[in-house]
Structures are given as structure tokens and as C-alpha cells.
Amino acid sequence: MIIKLENVNYIYNPNTPFEKKALDNISFGIEEGDFIGLIGHTGSGKSTLVQHLNGLMKPTSGKVIVDGIDINSSSANLKEIRQKVGLVFQYPEHQLFEETVYKDIAFGPKNLGLGEDEVHIRVKKAMELVELNFDYLKDRSPFELSGGQKRRVAIAGVLAMKPKVLILDEPTAGLDPRGRDEILGRLQTLYQEGITIILVSHSMEDIARLVDRIIVMHRGKMAMEDKTREIFKKAEKLEELGLGTPQITSFMRQYKIKGNQVEDAILTVEEAKDELINYLRRRGNA
Numbered sequence: 664m665i666i667k668l669e670n671v672n673y674i675y676n677p678n679t680p681f682e683k684k685a686l687d688n689i690s691f692g693i694e695e696g697d698f699i700g701l702i703g704h705t706g707s708g709k710s711t712l713v714q715h716l717n718g719l720m721k722p723t724s725g726k727v728i729v730d731g732i733d734i735n736s737s738s739a740n741l742k743e744i745r746q747k748v749g750l751v752f753q754y755p756e757h758q759l760f761e762e763t764v765y766k767d768i769a770f771g772p773k774n775l776g777l778g779e780d781e782v783h784i785r786v787k788k789a790m791e792l793v794e795l796n797f798d799y800l801k802d803r804s805p806f807e808l809s810g811g812q813k814r815r816v817a818i819a820g821v822l823a824m825k826p827k828v829l830i831l832d833e834p835t836a837g838l839d840p841r842g843r844d845e846i847l848g849r850l851q852t853l854y855q856e857g858i859t860i861i862l863v864s865h866s867m868e869d870i871a872r873l874v875d876r877i878i879v880m881h882r883g884k885m886a887m888e889d890k891t892r893e894i895f896k897k898a899e900k901l902e903e904l905g906l907g908t909p910q911i912t913s914f915m916r917q918y919k920i921k922g923n924q925v926e927d928a929i930l931t932v933e934e935a936k937d938e939l940i941n942y943l944r945r946r947g948n949a
């Protein structure tokens with residue numbers, strides 16, 4: 664198990680009038696190679712939770728164990744934990760600052776004290792992983808690039824640290840459909856490369872399309888946790904938590920309620936297409 668949380672609580676501003684319990688008794692485990700979706704209404708605790716996963720925040724009580732290391736123990740090397748668990752914040756391109764794409768992506772590995780050759784290999788590989796052309800873009804200013812490209816430079820900077828786990832907080836926010844598809848396509852490839860991914864998103868479409876398992880947060884508590892299809896079968900429960908299902912999932916549900924014998928736990932347009940063709944064939948043969 665690459666990440667394990669045991670009864671984690673986190674309180675902002677304890678013992679003041681502004682005290683706020685943001686995480687309430689959270690326990691779960693993440694296996695290597697998992698692709699997890701973290702969803703929940705604004706204020707449900709998602710950002711607070713992900714910052715615990717790479718040691719940026721420490722629990723008020725409870726345990727966070729990353730790759731066998733308890734982040735609260737005095738011997739825990741937080742730099743090592745942050746290298747193992749890469750966190751891509753919302754709008755990560757706001758943190759680009761170097762004059763070239765190369766220097767920006769090389770910043771983290773250089774800080775690890777790696778030699779020029781290793782830094783070069785890592786920058787090149789990270790750019791390949793996010794499909795940025797190394798020769799064409801390495802000497803360009805990151806500020807001249809498109810929104811989707813800038814964000815991929817920022818993600819490459821995290822990947823160049825060779826993290827075992829990659830956490831992304833709303834990675835497609837504010838991008839046009841093309842930029843969104845670029846990022847989501849890259850996540851799929853990274854997952855196939857074996858990196859463990861945790862995706863925080865408001866887009867149920869993105870979540871349904873990509874992740875294997877979902878954790879639903881509600882008012883600091885873990886309200887649901889299951890395989891993606893199982894979670895989206897529970898439309899009423901999600902609605903109670905202020906969340907929805909992908910449009911195509913609700914469409915198929917409604918279609919079934921109207922008396923059509925279709926499978927309703929459908930997650931993507933492609934699945935819906937196959938199911939509808941099959942259904943119409945079955946009906947035609949009956």
C-alpha cells in the first residue's frame with residue numbers, strides 16, 4: 664500500500680473562535696497503480712486532505728503513512744515524501760517563473776542535487792510524458808505558450824521529480840476543450856505507465872471516464888468510497904451530497920425508467936452507444 668490514512672482528523676485554528684474541523688476521522692488505503700477520483704462539494708475537505716498526502720500538512724490526530732513512512736514520526740524526511748508524492752495545485756502555471764521551459768522543469772531535480780546529465784534525462788522524459796516537443800520548446804519562454812501547454816509544463820516539473828504518486832487538483836479548470844483533452848489524455852498515459860494518480864475534480868464526466876475508484880468527501884467526512892460504476896449507480900445519494908452523475912449516466916437512467924430494458928450504470932458516451940445499439944438489436948429480434 665503506497666498511502667494509508669488511519670483516523671485522520673484536522674482542525675484549523677484550534678481553540679480559537681475560528682476553529683474548524685476540516686477532516687473528521689478519515690481512514691483509507693491507496694494501492695500502487697490505483698487511479699482514484701476525489702470528489703465532494705466545495706468546502707468538503709478535499710484540498711486539506713490532499714495536502715496531508717504529501718506532508719504539506721500534518722494531521723491534528725491520526726496517522727498518514729506514505730510508502731511505509733509515518734509523516735508524523737521524527738525520523739520522517741518530508742523532502743523525500745514530497746518527492747514521492749507530487750502535488751499539482753490548481754492553476755499550477757501561476758507558479759512558472761523561469762525564463763525557459765527547460766529551466767522551469769529542471770528546477771526540482773536540480774534542487775535534489777542531481778547532476779546535469781541526469782537532470783537533462785529527466786526533463787526530456789517529463790516533456791515526453793506530457794507530449795511537449797523537447798527540441799522545439801525547451802528554450803522557449805513558458806509564458807509564450809498556450810494555456811494547455813503551460814499547464815503541461817507545470818505538470819512536467821512535478822513528473823521530473825519521478826513521483827510514485829501524482830495528485831492533481833482540478834487539472835482542467837479554466838482550459839478550453841482542446842486543452843482539457845490534452846491534459847486528460849496525458850493522465851491516461853501516465854496511468855498506463857504505472858504511476859498512482861489521485862484526481863480531484865468537479866467534472867463527473869472526467870472522473871467517470873478516467874478513474875477506477877472514487878472517494879466522496881462531505882463536510883470533512885468520507886461519505887462514500889467504492890468502484891466508479893458503483894458510486895455512479897447511487898444517483899440519489901450523490902444528489903443528497905450536492906453532487907451529480909455524468910449527463911450520459913442520468914440520460915440512461917431516465918431512459919430505463921421510461922420502460923426500456925437497458926443497463927443504466929453507464930459511464931461514457933461510448934458505453935451508451937454500444938448499449939443502445941445492442942438494445943435496439945435485441946428489441947428488433949424479439
Ligand code: ADP
Nearest residue numbers: 675683685703704705706707708709710711712
Ligand atoms: P475543498 O477543497 O473540498 O473545497 P477545503 O479543504 O479547502 O475544501 O476546506 C475544508 C473546510 O476547511 C472548509 O470549511 C474551509 O472553509 C475550511 N478551511 C480551509 N482552509 C482553511 C484555513 N486556512 N483556515 C480556516 N479554515 C479553512
